Amino acid sequence: MQNRLTNMLISFTILISTHSVGAFELTPEQVNGIYQLAQPERSAAGQTQKLQIEYGQHNGQTVLVAASCPKCPVAGYRLLETETKELGRPVFFNSSGIYVIAYDSNTFISVMADGQLGKKIWEKLVYANVYSKQGTPTIDLEAGKQFVINESKRLMTGEGIAQTKVTGGNGTYYAAAKHGIGSQQYDEMEVLIYPQQKLVLNGLNCRNCTSDTYLYQTELSDAIGKPVYELGHMGRFIIEQDTGILWWTNANLGKQPWGKNSHFNVLAQDKTFARKLTIDKALQSQIDSAFNQYAQQTKAAVDARHKREDQQRTANNQLPKKGLTDQALEQDAFTAAQRWANQYAWKETLKYTYITGNDWSILRHPITGIQTGRRINGVVTMERSDGLCSYQHAVFEQDFNGTDYQKTKMVGVVVGQNKLDCGKL
The missing domain is CATH 2.40.128 (Lipocalin)
Structure with a gap:
């Protein structure tokens, strides 16, 4: 098995070397060998309680690889540089979501937890096992579980973690x-x-x-x-x-x-x-x-x-210039404005209306072209409850029955009151 795994590492062009990882170093001489599992695991060769583990470099990355038999598929884990530096112990990870955390240079805890390391304190371990090199001291599975949970907590709380230099800015x-x-x-x-x-x-x-x-x-x-x-x-x-x-x-x-x-x-x-x-x-x-x-x-x-x-707008506001002068029309327009105000429950008190348009616009039927009425623009002035006055632009119309123009009605207003001093009304 040793030869098989060594050949596999060579085929991966792995260059074995010492790697410094904070509180202690890993070397191939310390790590490589047969490991006893705290509990059996399934493998291509069936249930096994032993693994061949080797450590080194592959394509510029520090890795840990394990196999349960000479012809079995290899499980590979890459070193997480940041987490390793922060915790002061080697931390490895693979794409299956399994972490391998070094307890010491001969003991590793393999674990899959309920969250990403460094994102939460682990509470539930989906899977955990302890790998111990044969002939070296070890810990039991429960101690291994508690150890990795404590490490996840330490990473979140910052206990024993080197503090980042804070400079502000970029x-x-x-x-x-x-x-x-x-x-x-x-x-x-x-x-x-x-x-x-x-x-x-x-x-x-x-x-x-x-x-x-x-x-x-x-x-x-x-x-x-x-x-x-x-x-x-x-x-x-x-x-x-x-x-x-x-x-x-x-x-x-x-x-x-x-x-x-x-x-x-x-x-x-x-x-x-x-x-x-x-x-x-x-x-x-x-x-x-x-x-x-x-x-x-x-x-x-x-x-x-x-x-x-x-x-400032209120102070600068002025009433729009008057257009067509027609006192009777202005009175009719005021009556129409009052009907509109009552219909839409205006809270302001209307003061008077006047016409701003210089002449009527003729309204015609869209198909026959027959005159149906006429339209002109005007202004409605009012007093507000806040002590100011205001005005709104309005549109007035008179229907045409073919002979006479009918009662003046207000058909629309421009949205938004224009506030001004009451002395300007």
């Missing part, structure tokens, strides 16, 4: 939850910040990565005292919350209060902080409360600006 950021850029989702991204101009997110570790550009929002930034950037006019914002920490939200800042459909994510240079956030309910609650305050502050700022702009 660099690699990690998302607490997968973050959408374009149509793709990313765990990590490159952030480029152009102060008071824009913030660019570029996806990392993908074949065709996408990017999003958020533009600086002066008004919202001034309102909360932190730089705020928006993606287009889509109501998606990024806030430079702290050094090396970006907050993202889909809340329509400046327009809506923070509500049950408002969501947030955190992008951090410190991967451990991003992980801890996913399990720290108290911190999540604090961020939720902060966003609630930001939403109030930005909406108040935007509402205040709208009020100032509205006041």
